[in-house]
Amino acid sequence: MIELRDVRFVYPGARRPALDGVSLRVEPGRTIGLLGPNGSGKSTLVRLMNALLLPTDGTVSVDGIDTGDDASVWTIRSRVGFVQQNPDNQIVGTVAEEDVAFGPENLGVPPAELRVRVDDALAAVGLTGLERREPHLLSEGQKQRLAIAGALALKPSYLVLDEPTAMLDGAGRADVLAALAALRARGVGIVHITHHLEDVLGADRVIVLADGRIAYDGTPVELVGDPSRAGSLGIDVPPIVVLADALRREGIAVPRDAVTAEGVVESLWPS
Amino acid sequence: MRVPVTFGQYVPAESPVHSLDAKTKMGLVAAFTTAVFLVDGFPGLAVMALGVALGLRISRVPARIALRGIKALTVLLSFTLIAHALRWNPATVALVRLGPLAVDAGGLREGVFFVLRVVLLVVGTSLLTLTTTPVQLTDGLERVMRPLAALGFPAGEVAMMLTIALRFIPTTAQEAEKILVAQTARGARFDEGGPVKRARAFVPVMVPLFVNLFRRAEDLAVAMESRCYRGGEGRTRLNASAMTGRDWLVLLSVAAALIAVGVVL
Amino acid sequence: MALVARDLGYTYSAGAEYRIEALRGVRLTLERGDLLVIAGVTGSGKSTLLRLLAGLLEPGTGDVEVDGDAPRSRVARGRVAIVFQNPESQFFAETLMADVAFGPRNLGIDAAEDVAAAALASVGLDPVAYGGRSPFTLSGGEARRGAIAGALAMRAPYLLLDEPTAGLDDSGRRDVLAAIGRERATSGVAVVTHDPDEFLGDATGLLALDAGGVVFEGDVRDLIDRPEGYLAAGLRLPDVVQAQVLARERGAVIDRVELQPLAAARVLAQARRAER
Numbered sequence A: 001m002i003e004l005r006d007v008r009f010v011y012p013g014a015r016r017p018a019l020d021g022v023s024l025r026v027e028p029g030r031t032i033g034l035l036g037p038n039g040s041g042k043s044t045l046v047r048l049m050n051a052l053l054l055p056t057d058g059t060v061s062v063d064g065i066d067t068g069d070d071a072s073v074w075t076i077r078s079r080v081g082f083v084q085q086n087p088d089n090q091i092v093g094t095v096a097e098e099d100v101a102f103g104p105e106n107l108g109v110p111p112a113e114l115r116v117r118v119d120d121a122l123a124a125v126g127l128t129g130l131e132r133r134e135p136h137l138l139s140e141g142q143k144q145r146l147a148i149a150g151a152l153a154l155k156p157s158y159l160v161l162d163e164p165t166a167m168l169d170g171a172g173r174a175d176v177l178a179a180l181a182a183l184r185a186r187g188v189g190i191v192h193i194t195h196h197l198e199d200v201l202g203a204d205r206v207i208v209l210a211d212g213r214i215a216y217d218g219t220p221v222e223l224v225g226d227p228s229r230a231g232s233l234g235i236d237v238p239p240i241v242v243l244a245d246a247l248r249r250e251g252i253a254v255p256r257d258a259v260t261a262e263g264v265v266e267s268l269w270p271s
Numbered sequence B: 001m002r003v004p005v006t007f008g009q010y011v012p013a014e015s016p017v018h019s020l021d022a023k024t025k026m027g028l029v030a031a032f033t034t035a036v037f038l039v040d041g042f043p044g045l046a047v048m049a050l051g052v053a054l055g056l057r058i059s060r061v062p063a064r065i066a067l068r069g070i071k072a073l074t075v076l077l078s079f080t081l082i083a084h085a086l087r088w089n090p091a092t093v094a095l096v097r098l099g100p101l102a103v104d105a106g107g108l109r110e111g112v113f114f115v116l117r118v119v120l121l122v123v124g125t126s127l128l129t130l131t132t133t134p135v136q137l138t139d140g141l142e143r144v145m146r147p148l149a150a151l152g153f154p155a156g157e158v159a160m161m162l163t164i165a166l167r168f169i170p171t172t173a174q175e176a177e178k179i180l181v182a183q184t185a186r187g188a189r190f191d192e193g194g195p196v197k198r199a200r201a202f203v204p205v206m207v208p209l210f211v212n213l214f215r216r217a218e219d220l221a222v223a224m225e226s227r228c229y230r231g232g233e234g235r236t237r238l239n240a241s242a243m244t245g246r247d248w249l250v251l252l253s254v255a256a257a258l259i260a261v262g263v264v265l
Numbered sequence C: 001m002a003l004v005a006r007d008l009g010y011t012y013s014a015g016a017e018y019r020i021e022a023l024r025g026v027r028l029t030l031e032r033g034d035l036l037v038i039a040g041v042t043g044s045g046k047s048t049l050l051r052l053l054a055g056l057l058e059p060g061t062g063d064v065e066v067d068g069d070a071p072r073s074r075v076a077r078g079r080v081a082i083v084f085q086n087p088e089s090q091f092f093a094e095t096l097m098a099d100v101a102f103g104p105r106n107l108g109i110d111a112a113e114d115v116a117a118a119a120l121a122s123v124g125l126d127p128v129a130y131g132g133r134s135p136f137t138l139s140g141g142e143a144r145r146g147a148i149a150g151a152l153a154m155r156a157p158y159l160l161l162d163e164p165t166a167g168l169d170d171s172g173r174r175d176v177l178a179a180i181g182r183e184r185a186t187s188g189v190a191v192v193t194h195d196p197d198e199f200l201g202d203a204t205g206l207l208a209l210d211a212g213g214v215v216f217e218g219d220v221r222d223l224i225d226r227p228e229g230y231l232a233a234g235l236r237l238p239d240v241v242q243a244q245v246l247a248r249e250r251g252a253v254i255d256r257v258e259l260q261p262l263a264a265a266r267v268l269a270q271a272r273r274a275e276r
């Protein structure tokens, strides 16, 4: 479990804290969607989770290890994989498999095990067969999945992703979301920052940050079921939810958890 | 799919030279360079040239490509030749005289010798870069530099730097092209005016290119730290290359032959 | 008076072994007031099409005309403005104002700064408050709008945008969409997107590409009758349209597809009641 207790974080020289009074738990096998406008503290929050940043006040611990514990920093970083927005800026290797191997190479994992880890990680994100491909010849979606594989090769218990789909097209986005769903099923705990509520409709929990504080903490279905609440948090409800809501006002019973086109139509014309 | 951006000089082919370990080829280049400098006459150069031709033949690299490197040196080589051959009012007997200017036989011979030596060096050493991928080169370099680590030289870090440079050259090239087109669309002209004006026209391309490079460097540092990078020490490698018996055999016998030619001829 | 493409095609590295036919047989007409949505997955040729329309590439086959002239001709210079993907990564000047004024100054427009100020205002950035700021310190949404202002300042009758809302948060996206909506009053606008949802409500036409070829062109509402090519191209129908398609497959009678969620809800509710 990653646990944040009453965390406050102030960047050196900043007047206001980037995070204030944040407490939350990330559990293995569960996905948290993290939303909030630009500058609300999302990136700061996830960087606290793998000891890239240390809290000004409060504590952050990973499986019971305090992130401030200098001796454990590499253990923490290998337990908490981190993926950033721009896939191009986080791929180190000159060919796919060498990039995936980068993390475990740093830990001194022996070559034979490296091979196993690399093959497993590439398979987990559906990139088997592209081992020798150079990164600049991959599509954006493939590059982002490569970055995820690079984190997975460290065998993390948690994966935190900072807007991993922001630079991808619809197809690339769908591939990355599918890869994340598969990882959740394998028991990896996921924190997924996004601007699109659609991306995290399947998450176990959605947290919305505003000005460095948790402004909402609940299920995605509860959030989309309350458009005015979502609106006040600055989050656009997906059009299909607006449609479902309008149907309800027309007196047609549509379940609250019907948040896809299929779901809505199913409730009107059951197949 | 994008068109493969080829950079460096690597010519893909299946050949006994391509399949040699990068370290072997580096060793051979070192022996070759030493031999070329040891040689002090035309017969020696001729033997070396024969050796290079044989190497090219085995490596299946077209001679045309191997000779490309010379083109860039034409001016320099012509200058070397002229500098050696032309004399001002020489006391010796000259081949040709043009007023006080004269072409001197001994000087000409010396000039030709120097030029041929440079040509041989360029073509011979290019066999390494033509048959070895940049990745293999950096890996090889790291291994070759490793003994220096004992003296405090950061061999692992230097190799990592080279790898990252290699990784980002194509990305940066793509980016530069994007920015160039974008600024062209905003009416920028890169082909008008004198050299100063032209150079100034590139400011709107270079500034964003560098800003983005710095941003990229920041992201990359975070990515590397997150993936437990802490310097070259204790790192293992997925594709550690190793010299085989064949590599040692080739290295020792060819290097010995080269040095022998250099010493004798 | 229109931006017209006929039988437009382009091949990268034509003649080489690894040539890539990025586009073929595209025809389109963009008039002032139009909002044309160009959809397609990555690599389908969308950006190539925009480059051709803007005269940044010479067509391999076919031709482009801007109000009757070739886009690369001198007279047509500045008639087509284009906003590339992540345009904020092309800022170079010390102030936002200077950056926005770069285009008009290159075109020799008098009072380039006034034009730039107007462009900033039209994307919702107060020129007084923002003009003097370094473009590198703007937030995501502000930076994107500032970069779009750089294209608007060219005062071109045609505006092409490549993925203008990608990577923005919801409020940034709303601001950009509003700016594009305003621009449309005076210009012909073509938007490349892989998420047609946000634009379809206002679009006057849809062009879908797959591997360089056109797989759908026409009114967005026609999608429901012939979605095959569009879907085969890996594109997703907007959820609101998808709901109506599914409903029809399950026997609902829907004559006219609606694009806005509220209107679509009325259509579905009506179809439901009609069955009772």
Ligand SMILES: Nc1ncnc2c1ncn2[C@@H]1O[C@H](COP(=O)(O)OP(=O)(O)O)[C@@H](O)[C@H]1O
Pocket: A011, A012, A014, A018, A036, A037, A038, A039, A040, A041, A042, A043, A044, A045
């Ligand atoms: N390196 C930094 N130095 C100073 N302030 C920063 C730094 N990074 C972010 N901030 C500030 O901290 C706040 C939260 O930023 P961030 O966590 O990046 O938000 P988000 O990811 O939600 O956009 C913002 O006000 C931002 O300006």
Ligand SMILES: Nc1ncnc2c1ncn2[C@@H]1O[C@H](COP(=O)(O)OP(=O)(O)O)[C@@H](O)[C@H]1O
Pocket: B001, B002, B003, C012, C013, C020, C021, C022, C040, C041, C042, C043, C044, C045, C046, C047, C048, C049
């Ligand atoms: N500068 C270029 N050189 C070579 N091929 C290119 C270049 N730009 C694009 N391509 C190729 O042309 C095809 C279409 O690309 P593009 O127009 O960028 O598509 P989209 O914008 O839909 O992603 C792709 O196969 C792409 O790899």
Ligand SMILES: [Mg+2]
Pocket: A042, A043, A044, A162
């Ligand atoms: Mg962020």
Ligand SMILES: [Mg+2]
Pocket: C043, C046, C047, C048, C162
């Ligand atoms: Mg594109």
